[in-house]
Amino acid sequence: MTGADIVLEDVTVTFAGRAVPALDRVSVSVRAGEQLALVGPSGAGKSTLLRLLLGGVRPAGGRVRVGGLDPFATQQVRQLRQFTGYVRQRDDLVPGVSARTNILMGQSWSWRMPDWWAVARGRVPSRHAARLAELAEGHGITDILDERVENLSGGQRQRVALARALLGDPRLLLADETTSGLDPVNAARAVADLTSVEGATVMLSTHDVSLAGRFARVVALRAGRIAHDGAPPDARETELIYAHGS
Numbered sequence: 001m002t003g004a005d006i007v008l009e010d011v012t013v014t015f016a017g018r019a020v021p022a023l024d025r026v027s028v029s030v031r032a033g034e035q036l037a038l039v040g041p042s043g044a045g046k047s048t049l050l051r052l053l054l055g056g057v058r059p060a061g062g063r064v065r066v067g068g069l070d071p072f073a074t075q076q077v078r079q080l081r082q083f084t085g086y087v088r089q090r091d092d093l094v095p096g097v098s099a100r101t102n103i104l105m106g107q108s109w110s111w112r113m114p115d116w117w118a119v120a121r122g123r124v125p126s127r128h129a130a131r132l133a134e135l136a137e138g139h140g141i142t143d144i145l146d147e148r149v150e151n152l153s154g155g156q157r158q159r160v161a162l163a164r165a166l167l168g169d170p171r172l173l174l175a176d177e178t179t180s181g182l183d184p185v186n187a188a189r190a191v192a193d194l195t196s197v198e199g200a201t202v203m204l205s206t207h208d209v210s211l212a213g214r215f216a217r218v219v220a221l222r223a224g225r226i227a228h229d230g231a232p233p234d235a236r237e238t239e240l241i242y243a244h245g246s
């Protein structure tokens with residue numbers, strides 16, 4: 001499987017009622033299979049950039065292509081979302097159903113009737129069984145698969161959301177501050193997991209500079225602009241990126 005390449009050319013996003021654009025003429029190219037960390041102070045535009053890639057935010061100007069697809073064309077964004085694993089900053093797990101069902105639901109677009117029957121009976125469709133077991137084991141959530149997600153801790157919920165994003169072996173993995181609520185051991189494990197999907201393009205937003213340093217490429221946003229793009233920034237550059245917030 002090959003990753004999806006990403007092209008942003010001169011992209012500007014302006015939210016209604018905001019004087020300052022959330023993204024200001026941002027240009028970034030990511031090769032298929034490349035893995036990078038997206039850093040920057042709160043409000044810098046990290047979440048906006050990730051949402052933009054899946055058509056969740058409409059740009060006022062510029063060009064966006066993901067895996068050659070246009071996220072603002074209905075048919076193309078559907079295709080795009082099918083090969084993308086996305087872990088939102090605030091998780092969107094479905095309350096009232098189990099962690100297992102939540103993890104499976106990310107792949108429901110591909111199900112046929114027998115798969116729906118299996119899930120309705122609390123079973124795992126056979127083609128997802130091995131990978132689900134492996135992910136649950138790797139994330140230490142095997143024993144909470146039957147729990148309703150509203151009974152889980154923040155860290156457990158995050159691991160469930162991560163497992164859901166990984167279940168389909170995505171070509172593109174977008175993770176928005178996925179490590180923020182995790183203790184150091186689980187944060188490191190989450191990064192290891194995110195970066196281990198064969199061939200996938202990976203973007204992880206984080207405000208943890210030392211975690212970002214595990215990536216060969218770090219893109220920094222500051223007040224909606226690219227402030228750095230390349231090898232992890234040194235201490236002086238990091239200070240400039242974060243100086244006075246944004």
Ligand code: ADP
Pocket residue numbers: 015016018021022040041042043044045046047048049
């Ligand atoms: P980050 O993820 O880096 O913290 P965001 O992308 O969430 O930053 O936000 C960038 C800027 O856009 C901030 O000023 C934020 O307040 C603003 N913003 C984000 N989402 C919305 C929205 N839905 N409506 C209005 N302003 C928004």
Ligand code: MG
Pocket residue numbers: 046047048089176
């Ligand atoms: Mg954010």
